[in-house]
Amino acid sequence: MGRVLLRVAYDGTNYNGWQVQDNGRTIEGELNRALTDIAGEEIVVIGASRTDAGVHALDNIAVFDYDGPLPADRFMYALNARLPEDIRVQNSYEVTSDYHPRKRTTIKTYEYSIYSAKVELPIVSRYSYHTFYSVDVEKMREAAKYLVGEHDFKSFCNVKTSATTTVREVVSIDIDVKGSMIVLRISGKGFLYNMVRIIAGTLLEVGRGALTPEDVKKILDGCDRTLAGPTLPPCGLMLMSITETEDENSNISDEECVD
Amino acid sequence: MGRVLLRVAYDGTNYNGWQVQDNGRTIEGELNRALTDIAGEEIVVIGASRTDAGVHALDNIAVFDYDGPLPADRFMYALNARLPEDIRVQNSYEVTSDYHPRKRTTIKTYEYSIYSAKVELPIVSRYSYHTFYSVDVEKMREAAKYLVGEHDFKSFCNVKTSATTTVREVVSIDIDVKGSMIVLRISGKGFLYNMVRIIAGTLLEVGRGALTPEDVKKILDGCDRTLAGPTLPPCGLMLMSITETEDENSNISDEECVD
DSSP states (O other): OEEEEEEEEEOGGGSSOSSOOSSSOOHHHHHHHHHHHHHSSOOOOEESOOOOTTOEEEEEEEEEEEOSSSOGGGHHHHHHTTSOTTEEEEEEEEEOTTOOTTSSOEEEEEEEEEEESSSOOHHHHTTSEEESSOOOHHHHHHHHHTTSEEEEOGGGSOTTOOOSOOEEEEEEEEEEEETTEEEEEEEESOOOTTHHHHHHHHHHHHHTTSSOHHHHHHHHHHTOGGGSOOOOOGGGEEEEEEEEOSOOOOOOOTTOOOO | OEEEEEEEEEOGGGSSOSSOOSSSOOHHHHHHHHHHHHHSSOOOOEESOOOOTTOEEEEEEEEEEEOSSSOGGGHHHHHHTTSOTTEEEEEEEEEOTTOOTTSSOEEEEEEEEEEESSSOOHHHHTSSEEESSOOOHHHHHHHHHTTSEEEEOGGGSOTTOOOSOOEEEEEEEEEEEETTEEEEEEEESOOOTTHHHHHHHHHHHHHTTSSOHHHHHHHHHHTOGGGSOOOOOGGGEEEEEEEEOSOOOOOOOTTOOOO
């Protein structure tokens, strides 16, 4: 029995998220269907980040067990021949049989893209959130500093979370500007449900002047979701990478829900 | 009677090009419909670049005549409230009544994006052409030099062109690389039908080693469409800008067909 790892990129626009649901197509569902077709027996993947409906990914990870004749490195080709065009396996290779993508200590990096202009731009609207407001990026950077580090992010978590603890470590938040596009790049050791989208929504409130950078410190300390800004829409969110860290002490449970 | 100019951005994926056709939705058709709705009388725009089916634009130009009460600068809002989401008027303002967008000397800049990797990437596939080949960009740059300047581009023109002359001036070709994405930026005083997509297809043949840079000189001199590379698909092409030049001697006829 071998375990195979898939590196998966997708445009999440037309999917009801990663995880198999009663209703709607999902990334996991499409992978399971294609793998079952290849293997001739039911295969169910385990994903690293269970991204929400409409969220995109450059490099999500899934693993599955397989003991048939197809070499691990051929799965990418067999899968891409069977998957819809908006899901593409970028690589496939064998890992050890105890490899569980949600029980490893990793740094996940997400980007949230905000397009700030008086009119929407069609060619960016599929992968960004449009705001009519002009945005003070320096103020957003000031506010972001309060969020870096290990904190209780209860204020920045969907109240429907099933997480046993709302303490998480944000490793870095960088904010780049290119023309009218503002890109928040957030790295952390696991995120709470909707956490990146609520952080983006709160920092945008700061950028447009509805909150001060210091308010973000108060929101964090308040541990109350109603204090923070809105959850921005999923289209602006992209899972960029999942990187293994040296540190082997993962304290993030398997029940963690990810943005 | 006033003439109003529109700066129009669109995702061309779902359109049968700019120009009104017997079949299918077009950018011009959507503008005419929305303007007629606003004005209460039939309005037909004149476009600067009649982009082909599936081609995108950041900044195309259209003008129309109107003598009603709505100020020119309000048309952008009235139109965006009525247009499909994948067309957005970025600006609207009054111009002189003799302003004809295809009878002015302008520099048009197009970008053609080629994604070179062993697997497609869903989040870029809407706006780029995927090639499995690895590409030697330096060789493409060498080849591109032969195309800059005033030449007979008959080899780089769809044989169905109605143009009276196939002589055009290419002002510059720059090729940028960002990761696996290769972006050809081509500026010129008007282009022939499919010219940018055939140039991109021919330069890609050079990049992958099927042609030498010197072959491009021979192809240009041969004045025969069958010598050049393939017409790359429209999804990779984007009209970036149309800039007025000092030079008032336009020799590009109104019948010109544009990529």
